[in-house]
Amino acid sequence: MINFMLIETRDLQKIYKMEDVEVPALRNISFSIKKGEFVSIMGPSGSGKSTLMHVIGCLDKPTSGVIKVGGQDTVNLGENELAKLRNKKIGFVFQSFNLLPRATALANVELPMVYAGVGIKERTKKAKEALEAVGLGGRLYHRPTQLSGGQQQRVAIARALVNEPAIILADEPTGNLDTKAGAEVMAILQKLHDDEKRTVILVTHELYVAEHAERIIQLLDGKIVADRIVPNRKKAREILTEIAEKEENNEYS
Ligand SMILES: Nc1ncnc2c1ncn2[C@@H]1O[C@H](COP(=O)(O)OP(=O)(O)O)[C@@H](O)[C@H]1O
Ligand SMILES: [Mg+2]
Structure with a gap:
């Protein structure tokens, strides 16, 4: 049987001891989550x-239950196989950016390709293109401390995409960003889905960030308490943009 589900979980349990x-x-x-x-x-x-993200992203294993990524059961894979799967199949973006502090934007974006064994010429070309795609073509040689939070997160997105x-x-x-930078990051994630048909899974506790997605899975105390379709995604974008403008014009202070 053909498997249409990109991610499938069944009776996942995680107990920290x-x-x-x-x-x-x-x-x-x-x-289940479909491709796209x-x-x-x-x-x-x-x-x-975060626990659920780590399990989906093969950074951590569930205590019991089934998790399949791309039809592959990941629970019984060894560390090496998991690392390979992560490098090839999953792009991570974290709240705290997780960039190498001493490396340039370009070197940070090249890193996953170093692990994947991509040659230097190809690597540099792809990293430049990825940084240009997130509006940072003019910041290739900046280090994280020389970039704003929003720019650092865009470097992290470029890094997540190169493989x-x-x-x-x-x-x-968007957790560490002001509303405007957060709105810019959301616009990029939205475009990855809408225009490039990528599968995006986003964790947030802010409603107008969450509603950029097509569907919201709601957790409470480790359980799914709701799984719903977002009726009007466009509205979330408008509201976030409006809040960002008001913040910039100091209408809240
Ligand atoms: N490494 C860990 N060791 C022990 N308990 C943890 C660990 N990580 C998370 N927890 C606990 O598991 C629960 C879920 O945490 P987490 O997945 O980080 O929630 P969220 O991302 O929604 O804030 C919390 O009660 C937290 O204290
Ligand atoms: Mg968390």
Whole structure:
């Protein structure tokens, strides 16, 4: 049978064991995500969003249950195989950017291609193109400290994209940014989905960020409490842009 689901989870459980207490972080999580979908995972702090991202992204294993990425069951893969799968299939974007502080924007974006064994000429060309695509063609040799938060996050997005991953996982990508920079990052993620048909999974606790997606999966205490379609995605974009403009004009202070 042909498998149309890019991500499939069934009865996922994650229990963190601390000394003598067990912390259940994911409880009976089951859902599927199709290729090309744009999905937000929402929920309050501590509801299990990052844990779920780590499990989907093969950075961590569930305590029990099934997780398939691209039809492949990842629970029984070894560390090397998981690292390969991550490098090829998944592009990560984190709240704190996670860039190498001493490396230029260009070198940061080249890094996943170094691991993937891409030659230097090809690597540099692709990294430049990726940085141009996120509006940073004029910042190739800047280091993270010489860039604004929004620019650093755009470098991280370029880095997430260079190996042409099947899935982009973004964990609170706007969490450390002001509204305007956040809106710019969201515009890029939206374009990746709308124009390039990429699969994007976004974690956020802000409604107007979440509603940029087509679908919202809501978590509470490690459980899915809602899984719904966003009725009017365009509206979220308009609201976020409006808030950014008001913030810039100091209408809130
Ligand atoms: N490495 C860990 N060790 C122990 N407990 C953890 C660990 N990571 C997360 N938790 C716990 O699991 C629950 C879910 O955390 P997390 O997935 O980070 O939530 P969120 O991203 O929604 O804020 C929380 O109760 C948290 O304290
Ligand atoms: Mg988190």
